[in-house]
Amino acid sequence: MQAMNRAIAAAERYTSNLAPLAEKTTGLATYLYLPTLGALAVVTYAFVLETGVSTSSTMHMQMLVVLGMIMALALALALWRAKDDVLYYAVVGFNRVVVNLYFRKLDTAGNVDAIPSQGPVLLIGNHQNQFMDGLLLTALAPRKVRLLTAAKSLHRPIVGSFAKGLGCIPVTRPKDVAFVGSGSLRLDTNAGEVIGSAGASFSSELAPGSSIATKAFTATVVEVLADDRAKVSRVAFKGSAESDENVKSLAPAADTPAAYKVIPKLDHSQMFSEVFEQLASGECVGLFPEGGSHDNTHLLPLKAGVALMALGALEKFPDLAITIVPVGFHYYAGSKFRSKAVVNYGDPLVISGAEWRSEFASAKRETVGKLLGMVEDALRSVTLNVPDEDFLDFVLVTKRLYTPPNVVLTPSQNLELTRRFAVGLQREDLLHDEAILDVRRRVAAYADLCRRHGYSPMSATSVATRSLYGLRAIPYLVVVATASLLALVPGIVLNMPVGLLARSLAHAHAAKAKAESSVKLHGRDVIASYKLIVGVVAMPIWFITVLLGLLVFSPLTWTQVVILAFLMPLYSWVGVMFTEQTFLWSKSVYPLLLRILPSYRAEEAVLARMRNELAGHIRQLIEDYDKGGFAENERIVPLKVLQGADDYDGWIEETN
Numbered sequence: 001m002q003a004m005n006r007a008i009a010a011a012e013r014y015t016s017n018l019a020p021l022a023e024k025t026t027g028l029a030t031y032l033y034l035p036t037l038g039a040l041a042v043v044t045y046a047f048v049l050e051t052g053v054s055t056s057s058t059m060h061m062q063m064l065v066v067l068g069m070i071m072a073l074a075l076a077l078a079l080w081r082a083k084d085d086v087l088y089y090a091v092v093g094f095n096r097v098v099v100n101l102y103f104r105k106l107d108t109a110g111n112v113d114a115i116p117s118q119g120p121v122l123l124i125g126n127h128q129n130q131f132m133d134g135l136l137l138t139a140l141a142p143r144k145v146r147l148l149t150a151a152k153s154l155h156r157p158i159v160g161s162f163a164k165g166l167g168c169i170p171v172t173r174p175k176d177v178a179f180v181g182s183g184s185l186r187l188d189t190n191a192g193e194v195i196g197s198a199g200a201s202f203s204s205e206l207a208p209g210s211s212i213a214t215k216a217f218t219a220t221v222v223e224v225l226a227d228d229r230a231k232v233s234r235v236a237f238k239g240s241a242e243s244d245e246n247v248k249s250l251a252p253a254a255d256t257p258a259a260y261k262v263i264p265k266l267d268h269s270q271m272f273s274e275v276f277e278q279l280a281s282g283e284c285v286g287l288f289p290e291g292g293s294h295d296n297t298h299l300l301p302l303k304a305g306v307a308l309m310a311l312g313a314l315e316k317f318p319d320l321a322i323t324i325v326p327v328g329f330h331y332y333a334g335s336k337f338r339s340k341a342v343v344n345y346g347d348p349l350v351i352s353g354a355e356w357r358s359e360f361a362s363a364k365r366e367t368v369g370k371l372l373g374m375v376e377d378a379l380r381s382v383t384l385n386v387p388d389e390d391f392l393d394f395v396l397v398t399k400r401l402y403t404p405p406n407v408v409l410t411p412s413q414n415l416e417l418t419r420r421f422a423v424g425l426q427r428e429d430l431l432h433d434e435a436i437l438d439v440r441r442r443v444a445a446y447a448d449l450c451r452r453h454g455y456s457p458m459s460a461t462s463v464a465t466r467s468l469y470g471l472r473a474i475p476y477l478v479v480v481a482t483a484s485l486l487a488l489v490p491g492i493v494l495n496m497p498v499g500l501l502a503r504s505l506a507h508a509h510a511a512k513a514k515a516e517s518s519v520k521l522h523g524r525d526v527i528a529s530y531k532l533i534v535g536v537v538a539m540p541i542w543f544i545t546v547l548l549g550l551l552v553f554s555p556l557t558w559t560q561v562v563i564l565a566f567l568m569p570l571y572s573w574v575g576v577m578f579t580e581q582t583f584l585w586s587k588s589v590y591p592l593l594l595r596i597l598p599s600y601r602a603e604e605a606v607l608a609r610m611r612n613e614l615a616g617h618i619r620q621l622i623e624d625y626d627k628g629g630f631a632e633n634e635r636i637v638p639l640k641v642l643q644g645a646d647d648y649d650g651w652i653e654e655t656n
């Protein structure tokens with residue numbers, strides 16, 4: 001026993017020596033070093049046996065068993081010591097599989113090496129696809145990321161377990177703990193008090209530091225005087241209070257009794273100190289500075305937390321140099337299974353030095369504002385920011401028309417070109433420019449006609465002519481579609497119930513999320529996450545049900561059912577692949593079929609002409625507006641390529 005204890009202690013010492021190395025490499029590989037050595041020892045020993053050293057075979061067996069036990073012990077100790085990493089990489093490994101299953105195409109773009117392999121990092125992203133954003137952020141990062149997550153998410157059944165496995169740092173958000181106060185209240189501006197109606201219960205619901213919000217104003221409670229009276233400070237009237245006059249005009253609305261929300265005073269000190277500690281020990285912390293997930297087509301105002309984290313850590317640990325890396329998540333119909341996404345990394349921002357520290361010490365609010373502005377610029381450089389979906393349509397279709405049909409842009413080029421269009425078309429001088437407004441009307445008409453003909457105006461690179469020649473593809477496509485439909489049957493049986501369940505539950509959940517949120521427009525940002533959650537839970541349950549059904553009701557034997565159990569994920573995956581291909585084929589067949597109708601054929605000629613004229617017009621317009629603005633090497637699509645020069649043909653392959 002004593003010998004065993006010594007062995008354990010020795011193994012512990014050995015693995016603890018490995019720990020710093022493992023932390024540096026952040027991989028599990030290092031922790032498996034010892035067992036690998038053990039395995040090598042066993043192999044060597046077996047080899048020695050084979051080469052015939054003479055000892056009794058029982059002794060060989062005993063030695064092998066002892067070696068095996070040492071290896072198992074070493075592995076168990078190594079895994080135990082590294083249990084957080086083990087759990088983290090197990091969850092991240094799962095996330096990697098999940099995101100690659102969910103997205104048909106997942107690309108990275110921009111400064112893909114922006115995340116340094118060592119040292120403190122704040123990884124910040126836009127937040128338009130709820131848990132999918134965190135999944136992607138951790139799955140694609142080349143190092144461990146401690147993600148900040150809404151505390152309420154950590155209490156959710158499945159999500160919470162995953163978040164805990166990732167070692168997420170919980171943040172209690174005001175909106176998650178706000179509640180509707182009893183009765184109603186009004187503001188007595190002169191006394192600096194709020195007066196409650198009958199039924200108000202200030203003594204139990206309010207406390208110094210909690211905030212009150214009505215439709216007309218917000219205020220912070222200083223002291224609760226009675227169940228219907230409380231002293232308040234920091235009163236801010238809602239509406240655009242740009243002048244003192246304006247503020248006065250808003251005040252009377254606050255004097256009328258109204259329903260109110262209470263936001264209890266929150267203490268974030270523990271969360272901040274955890275973040276500071278993480279940064280001080282050179283870790284990477286991930287967060288979404290908009291504070292919550294939403295489905296707007298632009299960034300929401302950033303919360304100050306991100307700046308407070310960087311500056312607070314610098315204040316506490318003066319030698320730190322914190323790298324802030326902006327990450328832009330771009331989803332193309334991201335709520336749909338097998339859609340496309342691009343993760344765009346921006347240039348890092350390094351915050352260090354005495355200058356920031358002294359600025360922060362002398363003017364906290366201004367310095368936080370300054371850094372927050374820089375963080376916002378960084379995030380804007382990797383995201384698209386347009387007022388609404390209509391404008392996004394305008395940007396995407398215009399960019400598609402501008403790009404020559406045969407040019408294939410890399411994901412980075414494509415995103416950057418789209419971003420420049422989004423910024424350019426919102427330029428103050430162009431927003432109301434008659435020529436641009438005219439283009440917008442023409443682009444909208446072109447997009448409508450495209451959709452009528454079954455083309456996606458964002459991706460169609462050309463429109464077929466009125467010839468019926470293209471129809472010869474139809475018999476081939478029908479044969480392929482029929483064959484794939486037959487092949488689909490097992491996959492459909494397996495996938496469809498879960499797919500339909502996930503879809504309907506996710507849409508119901510989106511309606512609920514929208515109703516509960518003040519920032520979600522349709523709740524679309526929660527759909528992908530919910531589909532994943534339902535899929536992860538329902539798929540294994542469904543598989544087991546089918547297998548049990550086969551065992552009980554079919555003539556299959558146990559062995560056959562066990563073999564089927566192993567084949568099921570494969571069937572399911574083949575089903576997904578075939579469904580996807582059939583769907584994509586049917587999308588390309590649809591315009592061909594429409595072409596059989598003479599009226600559509602005639603209109604198609606109009607559409608093709610419209611496309612050519614509009615594309616030429618847009619290119620010319622961009623040239624006119626940007627005259628002298630672009631050096632040839634700053635252009636994403638070289639001018640000669642835009643003009644269709646033959647000697648630039650090679651460029652198209654180069655960028656593929």
Ligand SMILES: O=P(O)(O)OC[C@H](O)CO
Nearest residue numbers: 130149150153291292293
């Ligand atoms: O409550 P939501 O929709 O903002 O989403 C939860 C967080 O963003 C992720 O923790």
